[in-house]
Amino acid sequence: MTTTAVPSKPWEKSSRDRVRDFSFFVLAIAFSYAFVGVTEMKGKLAYAFVFFVAYGVIVSVFSFITRGAPAAKDAFVKTLVALGAVITLMPIASIILTVIRRGLPGLKLNLFTQDMSLAAPTDPLNNGGLLHAITGTLTLVVLALVMSVPIGILTALYLTEIKGKFSGPIRFLVQAMSGVPSIVAGLFILSAVLYPITQSYSALMGALALTILMIPTVARTSEEVLQLIPNDLREAGTALGGTQWRTVAMIVVPAARSGLLTAVILGIARIAGETAPLLLLTGGGDKVNPNPFNGPVGSLPYYIWKSFNAGSPESLTRAWAGLLVLMLLVLILFIAARALSTRKVSK
Amino acid sequence: MSTNVIPSPREISTKPRRSDKVFRGIVTGGGLSSLVILGLITVFLAFRGFEVLREEGIGFITKAEWAITTDDAGNVAESQFGIAAMLVGTILCSLVAVVIALPISVFSALFLNFYAPQWLKKVLVTVIDLMAAFPSILFGVWGFLVLMPSVEYWAKLINKYLGWIPLFEVKPYFVTRSPFVAGVVLAIMIIPIITSVSREIFAQAPLDRIQAAFALGATRWAMIKAVVIPHGRSGVIGGAMLGLGRAMGETVAVYTVLNIVFQINWHVLLGAGGNVASLIIAKFGEASPYEIKALMAAGLVLFLLTLLVNALANLIVKTTGKSGR
Numbered sequence: 001m002t003t004t005a006v007p008s009k010p011w012e013k014s015s016r017d018r019v020r021d022f023s024f025f026v027l028a029i030a031f032s033y034a035f036v037g038v039t040e041m042k043g044k045l046a047y048a049f050v051f052f053v054a055y056g057v058i059v060s061v062f063s064f065i066t067r068g069a070p071a072a073k074d075a076f077v078k079t080l081v082a083l084g085a086v087i088t089l090m091p092i093a094s095i096i097l098t099v100i101r102r103g104l105p106g107l108k109l110n111l112f113t114q115d116m117s118l119a120a121p122t123d124p125l126n127n128g129g130l131l132h133a134i135t136g137t138l139t140l141v142v143l144a145l146v147m148s149v150p151i152g153i154l155t156a157l158y159l160t161e162i163k164g165k166f167s168g169p170i171r172f173l174v175q176a177m178s179g180v181p182s183i184v185a186g187l188f189i190l191s192a193v194l195y196p197i198t199q200s201y202s203a204l205m206g207a208l209a210l211t212i213l214m215i216p217t218v219a220r221t222s223e224e225v226l227q228l229i230p231n232d233l234r235e236a237g238t239a240l241g242g243t244q245w246r247t248v249a250m251i252v253v254p255a256a257r258s259g260l261l262t263a264v265i266l267g268i269a270r271i272a273g274e275t276a277p278l279l280l281l282t283g284g285g286d287k288v289n290p291n292p293f294n295g296p297v298g299s300l301p302y303y304i305w306k307s308f309n310a311g312s313p314e315s316l317t318r319a320w321a322g323l324l325v326l327m328l329l330v331l332i333l334f335i336a337a338r339a340l341s342t343r344k345v346s347k
Numbered sequence: 348m349s350t351n352v353i354p355s356p357r358e359i360s361t362k363p364r365r366s367d368k369v370f371r372g373i374v375t376g377g378g379l380s381s382l383v384i385l386g387l388i389t390v391f392l393a394f395r396g397f398e399v400l401r402e403e404g405i406g407f408i409t410k411a412e413w414a415i416t417t418d419d420a421g422n423v424a425e426s427q428f429g430i431a432a433m434l435v436g437t438i439l440c441s442l443v444a445v446v447i448a449l450p451i452s453v454f455s456a457l458f459l460n461f462y463a464p465q466w467l468k469k470v471l472v473t474v475i476d477l478m479a480a481f482p483s484i485l486f487g488v489w490g491f492l493v494l495m496p497s498v499e500y501w502a503k504l505i506n507k508y509l510g511w512i513p514l515f516e517v518k519p520y521f522v523t524r525s526p527f528v529a530g531v532v533l534a535i536m537i538i539p540i541i542t543s544v545s546r547e548i549f550a551q552a553p554l555d556r557i558q559a560a561f562a563l564g565a566t567r568w569a570m571i572k573a574v575v576i577p578h579g580r581s582g583v584i585g586g587a588m589l590g591l592g593r594a595m596g597e598t599v600a601v602y603t604v605l606n607i608v609f610q611i612n613w614h615v616l617l618g619a620g621g622n623v624a625s626l627i628i629a630k631f632g633e634a635s636p637y638e639i640k641a642l643m644a645a646g647l648v649l650f651l652l653t654l655l656v657n658a659l660a661n662l663i664v665k666t667t668g669k670s671g672r
Contacts, residue, residue, distance in 0.1 A: 048437055081457045173381045188646075
């Protein structure tokens with residue numbers, strides 16, 4: 001008779017350990033309820049805070065008794081670190097839940113078929129919508145895309161393919177450019193283009209400012225993607241007699257296609273909700289404006305801003321509905337970027 | 348008899364073809380665009396703001412007054428432009444933000460790298476990256492309508508128990524829309540940035556030393572203290588400065604929650620303050636051409652400030668990444 005050796009895992013938790021951990025958990029919850037009830041603290045956050053402190057203390061005291069001071073410290077830090085992660089996640093959960101809860105009542109069909117030219121933000125919700133804002137945001141994004149994607153990808157190509165003597169400084173400048181405050185980009189277009197040349201609000205002006213904000217995102221992400229393309233591909237292209245131009249255009253860029261698309265999508269997500277430069281440059285019209293080169297144009301952030309500042313309950317619902325649409329847009333873009341970037345290099 | 352014609356040998360050269368020259372030219376041109384844009388921003392803002400900067404001199408950044416009087420014809424009779432109050436507000440709000448965000452981000456980065464199971468790590472990293480992509484107006488509106496009441500409650504608690512520290516003094520008692528509230532909103536906005544920079548730096552901690560620490564019987568915290576923190580310290584500082592730069596330039600989120608007052612205010616909990624970016628939004632609507640020039644000068648100051656902070660931050664992060672081992 002043969003016996004098969006079964007590997008034992010002595011480090012795994014036994015059922016006794018699990019019961020013990022769970023009882024600590026329950027104990028900490030009970031303590032937090034009692035503590036908050038007795039003292040004059042109030043609110044859900046107080047419960048959460050006391051719970052974490054109590055749990056940390058209980059666990060570390062237990063570790064101290066059974067395994068000594070280093071284990072106690074370790075257990076306490078473990079609680080602290082988990083607390084950090086929870087605090088990081090709390091705002092995002094709150095933001096998403098609030099926007100959905102308050103935005104859904106304002107999400108009516110006429111929102112997508114009407115603009116605000118015949119309605120004030122304080123009107124009832126079945127009058128007026130954000131058609132002008134959606135078309136405006138689309139116009140702005142497309143214009144910014146057309147200008148920033150070539151520049152961003154060329155910058156990335158310079159950093160990865162040419163590797164000229166300016167590579168270091170340019171990488172540094174692109175990093176610095178990603179920190180340019182959006183309002184400064186707006187002021188720059190205002191002083192350099194709007195006042196001296198066009199002298200009128202238009203979608204193009206807003207798109208120029210958005211371009212400045214989008215270039216660094218596109219350039220940095222594309223650079224990372226292009227770095228990942230194996231050098232063998234470039235060498236194979238050269239060995240077959242291709243010039244550098246043909247190698248890059250026919251081999252490197254197609255191989256990095258999905259990654260470059262990710263870069264573009266992340267760039268769009270970066271600028272879709274940008275508000276400050278649009279307040280300076282687009283004029284925020286209430287009507288659908290088919291001409292992107294002249295006349296004020298609305299956009300989602302501007303619509304939210306206007307409704308938010310109007311201050312009545314109806315207009316606040318409008319603002320939340322606008323935020324919901326904007327958030328969904330960013331969410332969809334983000335998920336698309338994720339899905340593309342996890343895919344293998346396209347064939 | 349056939350004539351044996353030898354074809355002339357192919358010319359071999361290492362000189363790039365014309366197509367390559369054109370290609371390299373275009374790519375280099377595109378690559379230099381960031382330099383050109385940053386240069387143009389400086390030049391144009393300085394050009395527009397020059398008049399005001401010359402008029403006010405050093406007072407532009409040391410005085411806390413913003414007043415303009417025009418005569419009946421609409422000409423500027425007298426003007427006082429000083430952004431000291433706004434500069435102080437900018438620094439105060441962003442420092443509050445970094446002080447709150449730094450420990451939280453470092454803890455959550457440690458959690459992600461060394462405590463969380465793999466599947467949880469993947470989910471959390473995605474969610475935190477998503478949060479970094481959320482537009483600032485979302486944080487602004489949410490901060491004003493949802494977060495502000497609780498933060499004011501915390502502010503009152505801090506004032507009640509720590510009010511004897513000059514920083515937390517509130518006189519007269521007015522805690523609504525204070526720099527503290529703006530700081531908390533900004534902290535929430537920069538936590539994802541600092542977390543992801545710290546996470547990347549911590550992930551570069553040398554594996555052999557981590558394993559050596561465990562082999563010597565270290566607990567997880569002892570290992571972190573001995574290996575990860577010395578390795579990542581300066582990188583985390585760099586990440587914090589990136590967050591600081593972001594917080595300094597933030598416009599909409601600050602404008603919605605902050606009570607903008609032209610008064611130099613170092614008291615975190617007192618409801619008065621401002622920042623340079625929100626000044627520009629606040630004054631732009633009804634500004635006269637001359638005042639616009641002053642706003643351009645303010646924009647120039649803000650631009651140079653954030654550029655400086657960002658450059659320093661990138662330098663720190665880069666040098667840590669290189670001296671990884």
